[in-house]
Structure formats: structure tokens, C-alpha cells
Amino acid sequence: MTAFLLFFFQGLRISAPYVLTALGGVVGERAGVVQLGLEGMLLGGAFAATVGAEHAGVVGGLAAGALGGAALAAVYAFAALRARADQVIAGVALNLLAVGLTRYLLKLVYHSASNSPRVVGLDTSLETGAFLAAIVVGAVALDVWMRRTPGGLRVRAVGEHPDAADSLGVSVLRVRAAAVLTTGLLAGLGGAWLALDNHGFVDGMSGGRGYIALSAVIFGRWSPLGAAGACLLFGFADALSLRLQTAQGFPRELVQILPYVLTIVAVAGMVGRSRAPRALGVRWPA
Numbered sequence: 001m002t003a004f005l006l007f008f009f010q011g012l013r014i015s016a017p018y019v020l021t022a023l024g025g026v027v028g029e030r031a032g033v034v035q036l037g038l039e040g041m042l043l044g045g046a047f048a049a050t051v052g053a054e055h056a057g058v059v060g061g062l063a064a065g066a067l068g069g070a071a072l073a074a075v076y077a078f079a080a081l082r083a084r085a086d087q088v089i090a091g092v093a094l095n096l097l098a099v100g101l102t103r104y105l106l107k108l109v110y111h112s113a114s115n116s117p118r119v120v121g122l123d124t125s126l127e128t129g130a131f132l133a134a135i136v137v138g139a140v141a142l143d144v145w146m147r148r149t150p151g152g153l154r155v156r157a158v159g160e161h162p163d164a165a166d167s168l169g170v171s172v173l174r175v176r177a178a179a180v181l182t183t184g185l186l187a188g189l190g191g192a193w194l195a196l197d198n199h200g201f202v203d204g205m206s207g208g209r210g211y212i213a214l215s216a217v218i219f220g221r222w223s224p225l226g227a228a229g230a231c232l233l234f235g236f237a238d239a240l241s242l243r244l245q246t247a248q249g250f251p252r253e254l255v256q257i258l259p260y261v262l263t264i265v266a267v268a269g270m271v272g273r274s275r276a277p278r279a280l281g282v283r284w285p286a
Contacts, residue, residue: 115201
């Protein structure tokens with residue numbers, strides 16, 4: 001029983017950055033903006049959280065992580081919405097920018113090419129439990145907001161029929177920009193969890209989590225609760241792969257790719273069975 005509880009808690013901890021990042025991805029994509037840059041926002045948030053935690057503790061780390069993710073999201077919003085760049089290309093470019101920028105700042109601030117010094121983090125079960133509970137409440141609240149409030153209706157409207165929303169006086173670009181910034185805030189919090197849970201920053205520590213979070217958005221049919229549930233599936237698969245790596249008879253290399261194989265299978269199974277927002281990736285005005 002104790003082993004099961006430890007495994008369950010480990011799965012929740014691993015799932016947390018996925019969930020936060022995926023929730024941000026849902027908001028941005030429901031507004032019609034492709035969120036391929038989640039990986040970069042997550043990574044930028046992790047570095048900013050490390051610097052914030054070093055100077056202002058856990059709370060400072062969370063705040064800095066959210067702001068770091070939002071800053072990169074603002075760059076993406078300018079490129080995709082104001083400069084009207086292709087959203088897929090802009091998202092890939094943002095991820096590359098985040099990798100290069102964090103690597104440069106890591107060397108500039110900490111004089112290291114690999115990792116930062118150890119910083120304060122989520123040291124107690126109470127802190128970790130409170131954060132996990134806040135994520136659960138946030139996922140439910142976001143789902144209710146998206147489905148039942150005027151603000152959520154505007155987000156869904158500009159992602160489905162931007163011309164119709166514009167005819168009713170809704171500022172499509174403003175709503176989309178706000179949605180992208182919200183995406184960055186949540187993905188940055190995901191990065192903050194990653195940094196605080198590991199007590200520091202490691203070069204490239206996002207490790208593809210942003211891409212898995214985007215897969216969870218698709219698998220969850222662009223629903224906050226659906227995406228969160230998919231993230232739990234991927235997170236527990238990750239936890240299982242860690243357990244299997246220490247077991248006898250399982251090739252380490254094959255076990256390590258288990259979460260990614262599950263992601264591919266899950267998303268492939270949703271092809272043709274889920275419908276993206278109609279205006280996803282469509283520039284506005286056309």
C-alpha cells in the first residue's frame with residue numbers, strides 16, 4: 001500500500017507541469033492561436049523561476065516563472081498576431097529562442113553551461129500538496145469559466161468564428177493576445193513547478209514536456225478537464241517508466257521512451273475523432 005501511495009504521489013508530481021502547460025495551451029488554442037511554442041514558454045518559466053527563487057523564495061519563484069513564460073508569450077503574440085507570421089513557424093522559432101536564451105543566461109548569471117546552483121523549492125509535503133490542490137481547483141475553474149462565462153464565450157467565439165465575433169463588437173486581436181499571454185502565464189507556472197521541484201535549473205530541462213502538453217490538449221479535445229486528464233495519463237506513464245528503469249529485465253532505453261510512445265499512440269487514436277477550433281491557425285483579419 002505504501003509503495004502504491006508513493007507511486008501515486010510521484011505520478012501527480014510529474015503530471016503537474018504537464019497540466020499547467022496544457023491548461024495554458026487550451027486557452028490559446030480555443031482562441032484560434034496555435035500553441036506550438038509551449039515548450040519554449042515552459043523552459044523560459046523554469047529559468048525565471050530559478051532566479052526568482054534564489055532572491056525571493058518559493059513565492060518569488062512562482063511569480064517570476066509566470067512572468068518569464070508571459071514574456072516569451074508576448075514575443076510570440078507580437079510575431080503571430082501583429083506581424084502576422086505563420087503560427088507554426090513562429091512557435092518553432094520561439095522554442096529555439098528559449099533554448100538559446102536560457103543557455104546564454106545560464107552562463108551569464110550562474111557561469112555554468114549545465115545547471116544553476118541549488119535554490120529553495122518545494123521541500124515539504126504541505127507545500128507540494130497545496131500546489132497540487134491549487135492546480136486541481138484551477139483546472140475546474142478554467143473549465144467552468146470557458147463554458148459558462150462571457151469571457152470564455154468570447155475566447156471560444158474568436159477561435160470558431162472570428163468574423164462573427166468581430167461583427168458583434170468583440171476585438172478579435174485583443175482577445176487572442178490576452179489568451180496567448182494567459183497561455184504563457186500558465187506554461188511559465190509549469191516551468192516554475194519544474195524548477196522548484198528540482199531545486200534549480202538544468203539546461204534543456206523542459207525535455208519535450210511542452211510538446212506532450214500540446215498533445216494532451218488535442219487528446220483532451222481542447223477541454224481544460226480533458227487536457228488535464230490526458231496529462232495525468234502521460235504523467236503516470238512517465239512515473240511508471242522511472243519505476244521500470246530500476247527493475248530487472250527491462251531495457252532502460254526502451255523504458256525511457258514509454259511516455260513518448262504513449263503520447264504518439266494517444267494522439268494518433270484521436271485523428272478524425274476530435275475537431276479543432278475552426279479558426280485555429282487562421283490569420284485575422286484574413
